[in-house]
Amino acid sequence: MAIIQKWGNSQGIRIPKRYLRKIGLDVGDVIEIEIKGNNLILKPVKSIKKPKINIYDLFEKDKDYKTEEYDWQKPQGKEVW
Numbered sequence: 001m002a003i004i005q006k007w008g009n010s011q012g013i014r015i016p017k018r019y020l021r022k023i024g025l026d027v028g029d030v031i032e033i034e035i036k037g038n039n040l041i042l043k044p045v046k047s048i049k050k051p052k053i054n055i056y057d058l059f060e061k062d063k064d065y066k067t068e069e070y071d072w073q074k075p076q077g078k079e080v081w
Helices: 017-023
Strands: 004-007 010-013 031-036 039-044
Antiparallel strands (some): 004 010
């Protein structure tokens, strides 16, 4: 049994750990909520594995980019320490 509780501007139900283990879910997993008649059905959403990208692959197309110093000018107003 569970109780619907108010959490901020939302409502929530605490699901006992033993139930989560039984269906292979953990904290942070995404679920789909479906309503059938007077029943709420919670279904795990299959995660889509994203390919791992390293920083070199990410910037491969910009390899001709040259960094340069940028003049941000002197601090003004409350920026001055």
